Amino acid sequence: MSDENDVMSTADRLIYMANQIARNLAAQGDAEAVASTASHIASFWDPLMRARIVALAAEQPDALSPIAAQAVRRISA
Amino acid sequence: MTFTRETDHGTPAAIATGKSVTLTIDGQAITLPEGTSIMRAASLLGGSIPKLCATDSVESFGSCRLCLVEVEGRNGYPASCTTPVAEGMVVRTQTDRLKQLRRGVMELYISDHPLDCLTCGANGDCELQDQAGAVGLRDVRYGYDGATNMGQAKDQSNPYFDFDPSKCIVCSRCVRACDEVQGTFALTIEGMGFDSKVSASQGEGFLGSECVSCGACVQACPTASLIEKKVVEVGTPDRAVVTTCAYCGVGCTFRAEMRGEELVRMVPWKDGKANRGHSCVKGRFAWGYAQHQDRILNPMIRASIDEPWREVSWDEAIAHTASEFRRIQAKYGTRSIGGITSSRCTNEETFLVQKLIRQGFGNNNVDTCARVCHSPTGYGLSQTFGTSAGTQDFDSVMQSDVILVIGANPTDGHPVFASRMKRRLRQGARLIVMDPRRTDLVKSPHIEADHHLPLRPGTNVAMLTAMAHVIVTEKLYDEAFIRERCDWDEFADWAEFVSQPARSPEAIEPLTGVKADEVRAAARLYATGGNGAIYYGLGVTEHSQGSSTVMAIANLAMATGNVGREGVGVNPLRGQNNVQGACDMGSFPHEFSGYRHVSDTATRQLFERTWGVSLDAEPGLRIPNMLDAATDGTFKGLFVQGEDILQSDPNTHHVAAGLAAMECVVVQDLFLNETANYAHVFLPGSTFLEKDGTFTNAERRIQRVRKVMAPLNGYADWEIVQLVANAMGLRWTYDHPAQIMDEIAALTPTFAGVHYDRLEAEGSLQWPANDAAPDGTPTMHIDGFVRGKGKFVVTDYVPTDEKTGPRFPLLLTTGRILSHYNVGAQTRRTANTAWHPEDRLEIHPSDAENRGIKEGDWVALKSRAGETTLRAQVTERVAPGVVYTTFHHPETQANVITTDYSDWATNCPEYKVTAVQVMPSNGPSDWQLDYADQARMSRRIAPLEAAE
Numbered sequence A: 001m002s003d004e005n006d007v008m009s010t011a012d013r014l015i016y017m018a019n020q021i022a023r024n025l026a027a028q029g030d031a032e033a034v035a036s037t038a039s040h041i042a043s044f045w046d047p048l049m050r051a052r053i054v055a056l057a058a059e060q061p062d063a064l065s066p067i068a069a070q071a072v073r074r075i076s077a
Numbered sequence B: 001m002t003f004t005r006e007t008d009h010g011t012p013a014a015i016a017t018g019k020s021v022t023l024t025i026d027g028q029a030i031t032l033p034e035g036t037s038i039m040r041a042a043s044l045l046g047g048s049i050p051k052l053c054a055t056d057s058v059e060s061f062g063s064c065r066l067c068l069v070e071v072e073g074r075n076g077y078p079a080s081c082t083t084p085v086a087e088g089m090v091v092r093t094q095t096d097r098l099k100q101l102r103r104g105v106m107e108l109y110i111s112d113h114p115l116d117c118l119t120c121g122a123n124g125d126c127e128l129q130d131q132a133g134a135v136g137l138r139d140v141r142y143g144y145d146g147a148t149n150m151g152q153a154k155d156q157s158n159p160y161f162d163f164d165p166s167k168c169i170v171c172s173r174c175v176r177a178c179d180e181v182q183g184t185f186a187l188t189i190e191g192m193g194f195d196s197k198v199s200a201s202q203g204e205g206f207l208g209s210e211c212v213s214c215g216a217c218v219q220a221c222p223t224a225s226l227i228e229k230k231v232v233e234v235g236t237p238d239r240a241v242v243t244t245c246a247y248c249g250v251g252c253t254f255r256a257e258m259r260g261e262e263l264v265r266m267v268p269w270k271d272g273k274a275n276r277g278h279s280c281v282k283g284r285f286a287w288g289y290a291q292h293q294d295r296i297l298n299p300m301i302r303a304s305i306d307e308p309w310r311e312v313s314w315d316e317a318i319a320h321t322a323s324e325f326r327r328i329q330a331k332y333g334t335r336s337i338g339g340i341t342s343s344r345c346t347n348e349e350t351f352l353v354q355k356l357i358r359q360g361f362g363n364n365n366v367d368t369c370a371r372v373c374h375s376p377t378g379y380g381l382s383q384t385f386g387t388s389a390g391t392q393d394f395d396s397v398m399q400s401d402v403i404l405v406i407g408a409n410p411t412d413g414h415p416v417f418a419s420r421m422k423r424r425l426r427q428g429a430r431l432i433v434m435d436p437r438r439t440d441l442v443k444s445p446h447i448e449a450d451h452h453l454p455l456r457p458g459t460n461v462a463m464l465t466a467m468a469h470v471i472v473t474e475k476l477y478d479e480a481f482i483r484e485r486c487d488w489d490e491f492a493d494w495a496e497f498v499s500q501p502a503r504s505p506e507a508i509e510p511l512t513g514v515k516a517d518e519v520r521a522a523a524r525l526y527a528t529g530g531n532g533a534i535y536y537g538l539g540v541t542e543h544s545q546g547s548s549t550v551m552a553i554a555n556l557a558m559a560t561g562n563v564g565r566e567g568v569g570v571n572p573l574r575g576q577n578n579v580q581g582a583c584d585m586g587s588f589p590h591e592f593s594g595y596r597h598v599s600d601t602a603t604r605q606l607f608e609r610t611w612g613v614s615l616d617a618e619p620g621l622r623i624p625n626m627l628d629a630a631t632d633g634t635f636k637g638l639f640v641q642g643e644d645i646l647q648s649d650p651n652t653h654h655v656a657a658g659l660a661a662m663e664c665v666v667v668q669d670l671f672l673n674e675t676a677n678y679a680h681v682f683l684p685g686s687t688f689l690e691k692d693g694t695f696t697n698a699e700r701r702i703q704r705v706r707k708v709m710a711p712l713n714g715y716a717d718w719e720i721v722q723l724v725a726n727a728m729g730l731r732w733t734y735d736h737p738a739q740i741m742d743e744i745a746a747l748t749p750t751f752a753g754v755h756y757d758r759l760e761a762e763g764s765l766q767w768p769a770n771d772a773a774p775d776g777t778p779t780m781h782i783d784g785f786v787r788g789k790g791k792f793v794v795t796d797y798v799p800t801d802e803k804t805g806p807r808f809p810l811l812l813t814t815g816r817i818l819s820h821y822n823v824g825a826q827t828r829r830t831a832n833t834a835w836h837p838e839d840r841l842e843i844h845p846s847d848a849e850n851r852g853i854k855e856g857d858w859v860a861l862k863s864r865a866g867e868t869t870l871r872a873q874v875t876e877r878v879a880p881g882v883v884y885t886t887f888h889h890p891e892t893q894a895n896v897i898t899t900d901y902s903d904w905a906t907n908c909p910e911y912k913v914t915a916v917q918v919m920p921s922n923g924p925s926d927w928q929l930d931y932a933d934q935a936r937m938s939r940r941i942a943p944l945e946a947a948e
């Protein structure tokens, strides 16, 4: 992220959002956090955004936190 | 049509004790609550005892002695306004002796009063005149030549009303209205006896005083001493229509008092259940924008945003809109367009816009400006309680013992509710304020918070969890309530979490900057002080943990049993007039009206059957997602009703880039707002004075908006949406908004009982209003939570990624002030600019000194998102390390600074935390100058000949 007039790219933002959701739900314990993150994304993201995060998870395997990564796997299933 | 004033019963209703008494007045028997005045009793019987110093908005005072009566068995002539009724009392209001006494009193008043009735602004609407008639005054024995108060200079400093001391009868109704109704204590009676006179804050003019221009004193004044300038200019009204304020979520109702088609004044409606006869400066006075010369009255189109606008007929504008949207969908796909509904428009209009999108566009790409304010409220309260709304009505605050205000500044944001709250606080309720700023509530006349927790912006969840820690570890929770109403296991998990030492007030003190002792004391007070009520605002929601904060608040209320009765609850103070309604009407991309997910097959089928199309089962795009998709090239067309996303949404540069990437942006608004600089079609909108409909306030109260004049632009907004829908082939046939409400009721279980005839009869209804609750629901969750068991949700504190550092060492937080409203499009076009001509940056003296900044200096405000300039206000209201500004003026564009971080659950932007640097500056930034140029170019309207 640069310092000035910084706007995240859509790809970066989707990754950021998925991680942010997972991070906020982490206190529920891993299994529940994965389920809640997946259902949150399924309920609130439009189909293109979901397809995009699934693709991004494949392209950038380290970008997502473990909870977010598992949740994304679940919505792609 | 005849014009009648609302009946003034002289004194307020008695405080209910459950006991009543029966008495006789002029031979008629009446039974009333104990504590009622004789004056009020007589008025309720249909009579009217002459009076001057009494009015039913304030407690009686007993100074004018005009209201004397005779009471059998009592000596003398008691004042009926200060004498309570008693069992078996026999009262006479008209005897020869009384007539004589009253004439004597009246003579004294009139001898010191200018007799220019025929040319006086209040002629025909003056109680002194009326009472002189009522007592039969025909002569004044003292003559008019002695020393009088006549000829004193008028105070015309207030832009909306004048004060003429020579017409003042020193009844002190204005002083009491300011104290009791408004709670500002701006007025005093100075001097003694004949020399006494009303004065605004130690002899300053009204404008320079503490006065907030609410107008309560003007309404209370029986003479022309305090009078609206507009009445002086136009004359007294000849008809009145009850309608609802279009500014904030309090939802004050008014009598729009008219002379012909001209609005003379707005008088708060005494029967209005939200405002109970009070209002603020915006609703009462700031409606001049409706006739402002900047209003656009003709539709306009242009091929590209660098061209000037071209005025066209409605037919052409509507046809062009429909064909552009269809063209874009044919080229880029069904999901390539969407729309934004407005919290300023009516429920019916909002419902139609989302219907246009779901039924006509064939997708769910609909969002609303609530995204940027209260979307976390919807999410948080539905997770915990099962419904996306506050739990109480406003009256409830009068039963509260402890009031916890979090991230809200009601004296500025929700002034009429604040006046009620302050009245309760003066009666002795205790107050806790959790806010980075020392807001007015923390200390104001006769009110002082027991605890002010000035936490660092962004640490709400840590703070609320620490309060929960105290409540759980000190066993202050309400076990019986939790066992009965919530899931005990979920409570146990939550209690275990909040009890961890890392969540204690001591452990989080370094994060929040608030002393642990103070947090402990506040938590104990909330848990044990009786009825505890929480009121919160955008300081809760507009954070990266906005939704978590709402849930943390709900957890606290459930843990202490403060839900489900009067005086308690969790109450979001909604920003715009119809935020609640816009959310209720299905403005979010994932849900239909009544908060039902689009993937729910039964609900979807209900809509499909009614609308005759199949509907998308997938959630649509939220506003920030639409803008992202636009910059990525997949989203190309947007319909924006009554909303200025360029000014109100975060990170202006990003919004501008998104809008600029679209092929067709349609803006429906009153003015060429900032978003319209990027629009291709402009459809002129109508004001709330020009249409019928309903608004739903923060109490879930649905109230009528009534048309008082014809729309200057030719159509009400709902008609314009219908034109667009029909041009897209939808065949809508609404003749009146009442039919739209019938459709809403048929499709939405919580609104099933809401119809215009019911609203006409009841004045208002609070949803849910249906067979289970035919008269609506003032207090929610009385016997059980809407979701069944209340759900405790563990809310872990996750610090925002927006962090201060060497480059951006200060935290900026944003807000609003009393005299302006949101992006200011309306209030900036009224005389309210007298109070707030520009946005200023509040900065603590030590931060200012370090940077060589003095009061009034131009400063540059810079974040990683952008830079702007404005002038500094050096004040201790903000803590060191924190700066604050409002966002009412486009020249400032405070949102150039705010970043694109947002709430994890709803994408509500993090307006309340931005890392910034502040430096001295010489004037507007390059960006501001460029922007001003671009805006000027973009607002050009081609002369008609050139348009051919």
Ligand code: SF4
Residues within 6 Å of the ligand: B174, B177, B178, B179, B182, B184, B185, B186, B187, B200, B210, B211, B212, B213, B214, B215, B216, B217, B218
């Ligand atoms: S306008 Fe309101 S604040 Fe001002 S003096 Fe009158 S009552 Fe007080």
Ligand code: SF4
Residues within 6 Å of the ligand: B167, B168, B169, B170, B171, B172, B173, B174, B175, B198, B217, B220, B221, B222, B223, B225, B226
């Ligand atoms: S200004 Fe009006 S209300 Fe106030 S004391 Fe004078 S007459 Fe009474």
Ligand code: SF4
Residues within 6 Å of the ligand: B245, B246, B247, B248, B249, B250, B251, B252, B275, B279, B280, B281, B282, B283, B284, B414, B415, B416, B417
């Ligand atoms: S702006 Fe709000 S408080 Fe003021 S009059 Fe309107 S609804 Fe009432």
Ligand code: FES
Residues within 6 Å of the ligand: B050, B051, B052, B053, B054, B061, B062, B063, B064, B065, B066, B067, B079, B080, B081, B082
């Ligand atoms: S009205 Fe009762 S004393 Fe003035």
